[in-house]
Amino acid sequence: MSDRLPGFSTLAVHAGAQPDPTTGARATPIYQTTSFVFNDADHAASLFGLQAFGNIYTRIGNPTNAVLEERVAALEGGTAALAVASGHAAQVVVLQQLLQPGDEFIAARKLYGGSINQFTHAFKSFGWNVVWADPDDISSFERAVTPRTKAIFIESIANPAGSITDIEAISTVARKAGVPLIVDNTLASPYLIRPIDHGADIVVHSLTKFLGGHGNSLGGIIVDAGTFDWSTGGKYPMLSEPRPEYHGIRLQETFGNFAFAIACRVLGLRDLGPALSPFNAFMILTGIETLPLRMQKHCDNAKAVAEYLAGHPAVASVSYAGLPSDKYNQLARKYAPKGAGAVFTFSLKGGFDAGVSLVSKLQLFSHLANVGDTRSLVIHPASTTHSQLDDAAKVKSGAGPDVVRLSIGIEDKEDLIADLEQALGA
Amino acid sequence: MNHDAYPDNYIRGILNSVKSIAMVGASPVNVRPSYFAFKYLAQRGYDMIPINPGHVGKDLLGKPFVASLSDIGRPVDMIDIFRNSSHIMPVVEEALRLDPLPKVIWMQLGARDDAAAAKAESVGIKVVMNRCPKIEYGRLSSEISWMGVNSRTLSSKRAPAPTQGMRLSLNRMSVGGGDTAASDRAAKNKTEQS
Numbered sequence: 288m289s290d291r292l293p294g295f296s297t298l299a300v301h302a303g304a305q306p307d308p309t310t311g312a313r314a315t316p317i318y319q320t321t322s323f324v325f326n327d328a329d330h331a332a333s334l335f336g337l338q339a340f341g342n343i344y345t346r347i348g349n350p351t352n353a354v355l356e357e358r359v360a361a362l363e364g365g366t367a368a369l370a371v372a373s374g375h376a377a378q379v380v381v382l383q384q385l386l387q388p389g390d391e392f393i394a395a396r397k398l399y400g401g402s403i404n405q406f407t408h409a410f411k412s413f414g415w416n417v418v419w420a421d422p423d424d425i426s427s428f429e430r431a432v433t434p435r436t437k438a439i440f441i442e443s444i445a446n447p448a449g450s451i452t453d454i455e456a457i458s459t460v461a462r463k464a465g466v467p468l469i470v471d472n473t474l475a476s477p478y479l480i481r482p483i484d485h486g487a488d489i490v491v492h493s494l495t496k497f498l499g500g501h502g503n504s505l506g507g508i509i510v511d512a513g514t515f516d517w518s519t520g521g522k523y524p525m526l527s528e529p530r531p532e533y534h535g536i537r538l539q540e541t542f543g544n545f546a547f548a549i550a551c552r553v554l555g556l557r558d559l560g561p562a563l564s565p566f567n568a569f570m571i572l573t574g575i576e577t578l579p580l581r582m583q584k585h586c587d588n589a590k591a592v593a594e595y596l597a598g599h600p601a602v603a604s605v606s607y608a609g610l611p612s613d614k615y616n617q618l619a620r621k622y623a624p625k626g627a628g629a630v631f632t633f634s635l636k637g638g639f640d641a642g643v644s645l646v647s648k649l650q651l652f653s654h655l656a657n658v659g660d661t662r663s664l665v666i667h668p669a670s671t672t673h674s675q676l677d678d679a680a681k682v683k684s685g686a687g688p689d690v691v692r693l694s695i696g697i698e699d700k701e702d703l704i705a706d707l708e709q710a711l712g713a
Numbered sequence: 714m715n716h717d718a719y720p721d722n723y724i725r726g727i728l729n730s731v732k733s734i735a736m737v738g739a740s741p742v743n744v745r746p747s748y749f750a751f752k753y754l755a756q757r758g759y760d761m762i763p764i765n766p767g768h769v770g771k772d773l774l775g776k777p778f779v780a781s782l783s784d785i786g787r788p789v790d791m792i793d794i795f796r797n798s799s800h801i802m803p804v805v806e807e808a809l810r811l812d813p814l815p816k817v818i819w820m821q822l823g824a825r826d827d828a829a830a831a832k833a834e835s836v837g838i839k840v841v842m843n844r845c846p847k848i849e850y851g852r853l854s855s856e857i858s859w860m861g862v863n864s865r866t867l868s869s870k871r872a873p874a875p876t877q878g879m880r881l882s883l884n885r886m887s888v889g890g891g892d893t894a895a896s897d898r899a900a901k902n903k904t905e906q907s
Binding site: 357365367 | 743744746748749752753822823845848851855856857858859860861862863864865867868869870871872
């Protein structure tokens with residue numbers, strides 16, 4: 288066949304998954320093994336020395352996980368990927384390759400509350416200093432750049448309010464500063480937004496959400512766009528300098544445009560240890576096969592529910608970028624024309640108490656701390672996911688006390704609206 | 714040839730047809746990329762010739778070092794150049810004086826010299842720049858997928874199980890699996906800047 292480029296849905300089913308060479312199994316087997324035999328001593332030495340491609344130990348790589356990695360790399364348009372135990376693990380592994388103690392990274396203020404905590408507290412103890420910027424004011428990113436800045440981190444669709452980030456504008460700031468742009472694409476999934484097409488150098492995901500889709504398996508992934516030159520100025524020694532762990536190999540000159548993914552694997556995953564279970568990789572892979580179908584249904588349902596809420600007398604406001612009146616609607620049309628995602632917030636005229644009452648009365652919506660499930664979910668961020676922020680930071684991140692967050696599932700939209708109707712009305 | 718994006722069939726055709734490869738700049742140091750590529754290609758059955766004037770009298774994985782292309786003394790199908798872009802032209806000029814001419818001149822990751830490429834192509838030599846034959850071989854045989862690399866190949870056919878010394882399923886036709894726009898853009902930007 289020719290070099291015809293397959294479409295997104297074809298990649299979602301096929302990329303990375305070829306029939307098993309040994310058994311002919313068509314579904315990807317779960318290689319539930321810790322270790323892999325070597326052909327001989329030279330083969331073992333070649334694998335440990337990164338001279339050969341192959342499997343050693345599941346903390347470094349596993350054939351089931353590798354299918355997942357190639358699948359997501361293909362869907363995102365990247366050169367390679369590395370699957371890890373969770374979205375949080377992906378963030379640790381990425382920044383470990385980029386920052387030395389005392390370095391800084393700039394992060395958008397509107398992020399998943401867990402990321403805000405991780406950046407503010409855990410990373411501070413590593414000497415990785417986060418500097419916050421406002422995704423609605425691009426100049427705040429420019430002002431935050433210092434000689435110690437090593438990366439910029441944003442979410443494509445930002446938790447909790449589903450606001451859309453101007454990826455291209457921020458990628459211009461990153462390019463000017465000579466640092467990579469990291470985009471957390473969890474809430475969009477590559478079906479809605481492919482950040483690499485807009486200038487991202489690294490994409491991370493919590494696979495736990497829309498990619499896995501079923502709320503049954505934790506996972507995270509790092510996608511290398513292959514776009515960043517790590518060799519300039521000695522700013523990124525993990526990639527550009529001889530690595531003592533590997534007898535002096537320079538990863539960028541050896542692995543070219545997928546050197547970052549290799550660094551995350553052989554320096555990050557190998558030494559920090561947050562490996563993904565092959566069983567979880569299998570569950571997530573199965574979910575990804577239907578990503579395009581699910582994601583469209585999530586978005587169509589979310590738009591219908593947002594429209595219903597916007598017209599309800601008990602609702603003070605709805606933040607959903609898919610509504611024409613929303614402040615992020617222009618950005619949504621540009622970056623996510625197929626749909627503005629399925630996670631958004633609204634606030635009730637009755638404030639905090641009305642929010643608590645709503646959550647308790649809902650019968651179909653599940654009250655829990657996750658998003659991107661097939662089931663519709665509801666949560667009160669101020670008392671849960673964003674509870675560790677102070678009041679001002681809660682409001683700034685879109686999680687004020689009167690705000691309720693929804694993650695719309697793939698049920699029938701009429702049933703979701705009826706559930707909200709009974710819970711709001713009584 | 715558009716040197717910003719090679720069709721898979723172009724690369725596949727080269728890797729399937731060449732038998733002997735002279736590697737200019739082959740290093741005996743076992744953490745250098747040239748050593749990695751030399752060993753890998755030798756294990757895949759290619760007749761490898763290490764070229765490095767600094768190591769004549771020694772051998773690389775059992776193959777004696779040769780001082781220069783003109784000292785090989787027998788025809789070679791492909792010349793794989795492990796040198797910086799600024800050192801490419803003299804090597805290509807030397808290659809063009811060989812009789813018979815090589816069929817392919819390959820420049821490694823990061824190496825690109827469009828003028829040298831044009832010279833070689835004008836006498837019918839196929840040219841590849843800014844690529845690694847080890848990576849391309851691993852990609853087209855899907856072997857590199859074990860490292861989570863986007864091989865950009867799709868296939869519903871079973872690959873032969875890899876065993877020592879065998880050539881992997883390079884002949885198995887596949888559908889291109891996803892674009893490389895971003896990586897090629899990066900390579901192009903880098904070239905334009907330099």
